Amino acid sequence: MSVQQARENDLSHLSGDDIRKRIRAGQHAAHTAGLAPGKLQCNLAILPEAFALxxxxxxxxxxxPCPVVGVSDTGNPMLTTLGRDIDIRTDVPRYRVFNDGRLSTETTEISDYWTDDLVTVALGCSFTFENALMRAGIPVRHIEMGRNVPMFRTNIDLVPAGPFGGQMVVTMRPLLKEQIEDAKRISARYPQAHGGPIAIGNPLDIGISDLNTPDYGDPVDFQPGEIPVFWACGVTPQNVLRAARLPLCITHAPGHMLITDVAEDAETTIYQNNTN
Amino acid sequence: MSVQQARENDLSHLSGDDIRKRIRAGQHAAHTAGLAPGKLQCNLAILPEAFALxxxxxxxxxxxPCPVVGVSDTGNPMLTTLGRDIDIRTDVPRYRVFNDGRLSTETTEISDYWTDDLVTVALGCSFTFENALMRAGIPVRHIEMGRNVPMFRTNIDLVPAGPFGGQMVVTMRPLLKEQIEDAKRISARYPQAHGGPIAIGNPLDIGISDLNTPDYGDPVDFQPGEIPVFWACGVTPQNVLRAARLPLCITHAPGHMLITDVAEDAETTIYQNNTN
Structure with a gap:
């Protein structure tokens, strides 16, 4: 591979705006891990206004599990508070469309599904605090192993609202005892990205019977002395939305996130505040 | 005054629950500053469901300016996520009722106004970070002077949504240059209570012409070398709600806040999370 080809394949030098342009043009339909470093990436939930409140x-x-970082006006596909020129119909690499809680299609754009009564809700994701952990020298095992993060259903009841409820899904990262206080402190700085851990230690305490068989994602290795640390996971709202069996609901496909223009360490997640 | 009378007048030893019981019974209709120390106090907005989204x-x-810390179910007067047995119709010492943006009455309970389509939104208030500043030895001038905090209208445009918009209202506290970094760091820890400062220094930069004539509250003295530091203020949503001229809107009366059972330094403002 030539240097030029390598650079073309390495998209990490592109801005969020440039990446979204490629996605919009159909030139990037892959996952977004590592892209637009330093920018907030988001889980996505698009649903009819009748259910938005x-x-x-x-x-x-x-x-x-559900940190809201942006909400569109009803029927407006532009997510004006999260960046310059974000069209939610085309600017996410891959979407999942659900009808009555059943996956009906996976697609790279949703213009044909957009209607005047849809509301987009963007939710923070764990990329943000994982980047902060790694900057502080705390290892993130699934990234070291080139795997997807292990995710588990738990017995932790969510606080219900209307048709929405159920149990929390968590991610798990193994850490040494002496790393845990730093990891708690650092992740707690990012309430827009799941915040501090939900549980530390015995997985049985939160209803997880086997750390080697995650419900989603891949298992990861433990090294001697490591303890499982559990964080709230963005799969939680996805499951809750499916279980509510809305007539229509659109989410991102796992790993194929919305890339915003908001700095991931910004005090608030509103683009205007960062520029005006 | 006997020791017993003094103790009866000093309510600061009572729990949030006990204070709310007194308020509900009509035994306390005064302001809430200093009550239930360590518990989150809230600004209040009650509005018809049609405007809640x-x-x-x-x-x-x-x-x-508008950190949401609790939202009721539509028509349910109980604020279950903010504490044990909070009935929003009776448990705030003093309310203001607005019709079409005009103040129609000030009252100590709103049972007669409650309808099945009302939604309560509780918003964080500056008591939380002021307590944290004082614990860190940073002076809060209006408290030292026994006055209400000075508040100013600014030229900072809010990000609009539906009928809601306008300009931000801020509070001002004078600080020495060497206190400002600590004050920024400490207040930023409380995103549920207005977070870090909005502006520091020249009041003209945000459209304030005279620090001695606040738009609300009382002026405070500057000591040599002190610089004005401005934080977003909970009067902002109150003004925005009035300007939107909703058919009905109910707020707390200034200083007469909702006292919750949530710890003011809790990572999240959900009562269940703190106890389950």
């Missing part, structure tokens, strides 16, 4: 109430009541 | 969008887009 209850969904926002649900997220407010469950801020660790 | 837009109001939550507005708050999400303006998180520093």
């Amino acid at each position: 209850d969904f926002l109430r649900f997220c407010q009541r469950n801020p660790k | 837009d109001f939550l969008r507005f708050c999400q887009r303006n998180p520093k």
Whole structure:
């Protein structure tokens, strides 16, 4: 591979705006891990306005799994508070469309599904605090192993709102005892990205029977002395939305996130505040 | 005054629950500053469900003046996520009722106004970070002087949503240059209570012409070398709600806040998370 080809394949030098342009033009339909470094990436939930108030109430009541970082106007596909020229119909690499809770299609754009009564809700994701952990020298095992993060259903009840409720899904990262206080402190700085851990130690305490068989993602290795640390996971709202069996609901495909123009360490997630 | 009378007059030893019981019974209709130390106190907005989605969008887009810490179910007067047995119709010492943006009455309970389509939104207030500043030895001038905090209208545009928009209102506290970094760091830890400062220094930069004539509250003295530091203020959503001229809107009366059972330094403002 030539140097030029390598550079073309390495998209990490591109801005969020440039990446979104490529996605919009159909030139990038792959996952977004490592892209637009330093910018907030988001989980996505698009749903009819009739359910939006209850969904926002649900997220407010469950801020660790469901940190809301942006909400569109009803029917407006532009996410003006998260960046310059974000069209949610085309600017995410891969979407999943659900009808009555059943996956009906996976697609790279949703223009044909967009209607005047849809509301987009963007939710923070764990990329943000993982980057902060790695900057502090704390290892993130699934990234070291080139795997997807292991995710587990738990017995932790969510606070319900309207049709939305259920149990929390968590991610797990093995850490040494002496790394845990730093990891707690650092991740707690990012309430827009699941915040501090939900549980530390015995997986049985939160209803997880086997760390080697995650419900989603891949298992990871433990090294001697490491303890499992559990964080709230963005799969939680996805599962809650499916279980609510809305007539229509659109999410991102796992790993194929919305890339925003908001700095991932910004005090608030509102683009205007960062520029005006 | 006997020791017993003094103790009866000093309510600061009572729990939030006990204070709310007194308020509900009509035994306390005064302000809430200093009561239930360590517990989150809230600004209050009660509005018809038809406007609630837009109001939550507005708050999400303006998180520093409008930090949402609790939202009720529609028509349910109980604020279950903020404490044990909080009935929003009776448990705030003093309310203001607005019709079409005009103050129609000030009252100590709103049972007669409650309807099945009302939604309560509780918003964080500056008591939280002021307590944290004082614990760190940073002076809060208006408290030292026994005055209300000085508040000013600014030229800082809010990010609009539906009928809600306008300009931000800020509070001002004078600080020495060497206190400012600590004050920024400490207040930024409380995103549920307006977070870090909005502006520091020249009041003209944000459209304030005279620090001695606040738009609300009382002026405070500057000591040699002190610089004005401005934080987003909970009067912002109150003004925005009035300007939107909703058919009905109910707020707390200034200083007469909702006292919750949530610890003011809790990572999230959800009561269940703190106890389950």
